[in-house]
Amino acid sequence: MFIIQNHRPPPCALSGLEWSALKVLKERQDIVTIRADKGNATIVLDKDKYESKIKTLLHDPSTYVELRSNPLNKIEKTVNAFVSDLLWKEKITTGESFKLKSSDASVPRLYCLPKINKERLPLRPIVSFIGSPTYNLAKEIARFLQPLVGNTAHHVRNSIEFADEVKTMIVQENEVMVSFDVVSLFTKIPVELALEVTQRRLMDWTEFENYTNWSIEDVCQSLKICLESTFLHFRGKNYKQVFGTTMGSPVSAVVANIVMEEIESRAMKTFFYAPRLWKRYVDDTFVWIEQKHLTNFADHINKVESSIKFTMETKTMALFHSWMY
Numbered sequence: 001m002f003i004i005q006n007h008r009p010p011p012c013a014l015s016g017l018e019w020s021a022l023k024v025l026k027e028r029q030d031i032v033t034i035r036a037d038k039g040n041a042t043i044v045l046d047k048d049k050y051e052s053k054i055k056t057l058l059h060d061p062s063t064y065v066e067l068r069s070n071p072l073n074k075i076e077k078t079v080n081a082f083v084s085d086l087l088w089k090e091k092i093t094t095g096e097s098f099k100l101k102s103s104d105a106s107v108p109r110l111y112c113l114p115k116i117n118k119e120r121l122p123l124r125p126i127v128s129f130i131g132s133p134t135y136n137l138a139k140e141i142a143r144f145l146q147p148l149v150g151n152t153a154h155h156v157r158n159s160i161e162f163a164d165e166v167k168t169m170i171v172q173e174n175e176v177m178v179s180f181d182v183v184s185l186f187t188k189i190p191v192e193l194a195l196e197v198t199q200r201r202l203m204d205w206t207e208f209e210n211y212t213n214w215s216i217e218d219v220c221q222s223l224k225i226c227l228e229s230t231f232l233h234f235r236g237k238n239y240k241q242v243f244g245t246t247m248g249s250p251v252s253a254v255v256a257n258i259v260m261e262e263i264e265s266r267a268m269k270t271f272f273y274a275p276r277l278w279k280r281y282v283d284d285t286f287v288w289i290e291q292k293h294l295t296n297f298a299d300h301i302n303k304v305e306s307s308i309k310f311t312m313e314t315k316t317m318a319l320f321h322s323w324m325y
Contacts, residue, residue, distance in 0.1 A: 037113040037124045045114065045121075051235070053123050054112050058239055063187055067231060067238040075229045076102045076133040082225060083137070091213045099136060106131040107233040108248070125187070127232045127248035138226045138251040144212060144219055148201045149257045154264055156281045166277070169288075175276065176291050180301065180310040182283040185256055187244035188307045191227045194245065194255045195220060197262045226251050243307075256282060263308060267301040 014022075025033060025044065032050045036043050058064045080101050087097040112123035129135045149155070156162045171177065182188070202208055202216045212219075226249060230241035245252045260280060268274045275289035275297065289297060298312050 034111075035113065036116045038115070038117060041116060043114050043116065050112075050123075054110070054125075054234065057112070057123065057125055058110075058234065063241060063243050064239045065242055067240055070107065070238050071229075071231050071240075072105060072107055072133065075231070076105050078225060078229075079133045079137055082222060086214070086218065091215075091218060100140060102133040102136070105133040107238070108132045108231065108246075110232045110234040110239075125247065127230075127246045129246075129249050132229075134226045134229045135250065137222055138249050141219060141222050141226060142251040142254045144214070145198065145223075145251070145254045145258065147207075147211070148198075148205065149254055149261070152261050152265070154268075154278050154280050155257075155261070156279045156286075162279060162281075162286070165279075169277065171288060172276075172290075174290050174292070175288050176294060176314055178287045178289060178294065179313045180285045180287060180298070181313070182260070183309045183311060184244075185260070185283040185308070186247040186252055187241070188309070189245045189256060189259050190243070190305070190307055191224075191245070193262075193305065194227060194259055195224055197258055198223060198255065201258060223251065223255075227255070253282065259308075263301075263304050266304050267297075270304075271297055271300050273297070 012019075025031065030047050032045045032047045034043055034045065034050075035041065058066075083092070083097050083100045086092045086100075087094065092100070108127045108129050110125060110127050112125050114121045114123055129138065150157060199216065199220050202219060205211075208216065227245055230246045232239050232241065232246070245255055260283065264278065264280065268278065273290060273293040273296075275287045277286070277288040279286045294312075294314075298310070302309055
């Protein structure tokens, strides 16, 4: 305690002029200062253009609809009724029920991060679910489902694991290095597919009964509640995401991985000349495939699930290094 109290922070690297400039930027009402989607960067955007882009996303009827009323109380009652049923069935303790139930919840709020590595600076929509009716329940379901993720040869946990695996491999003369990236993965995942694949994975998990008192039906029902409670707030209006999962929910990343594992498994099993190497981190892939089969494979994988589309980018060692570092 003495050391902490007497510790002196390092001197600030910013000059007085730089601090003044930051203060001016913070006080301006016509700009938005926000971090980039990827990379350690902060972006300054014209506020009107930033909000115009967000409104363009929200006006896509295939993904969002504006709500006439706020569904907060209805969702909160649904969550609490489900948790009370678990408590009544003695699937959870009283303490766990207090943790999972919702009270005085807040409305999930939308914000967007600019993709600085893409042309025209598109935005990635993210919804902050902290304090929302489903937040604690979604965290619990994500914990249940996490052991189902990453049990395939294609999954990559981090760059170190990836580097260790490929450092002794050699690209053949007839092969190319390619990146297949999913277009807006989270908002393109069909909820029905996510529920179907998750249920199948849970039924195949032999250790499930030793992992929790919940039944598979309990987990799937709670996941359905979380995935269908996709409402959000932006600039005084409430919207519902009518298709896909919402980036920002604690369970969305786990579900995205489960669905991607399903899609890549189908693609590999049904294409005779599958890539020699397919490594994926969420929706980013690193692939080695014979040049002559590249176009056909790209067409093939884009037909596995109609709503999920891949873009393809062929590169040299720069792509390899971006994955490693």
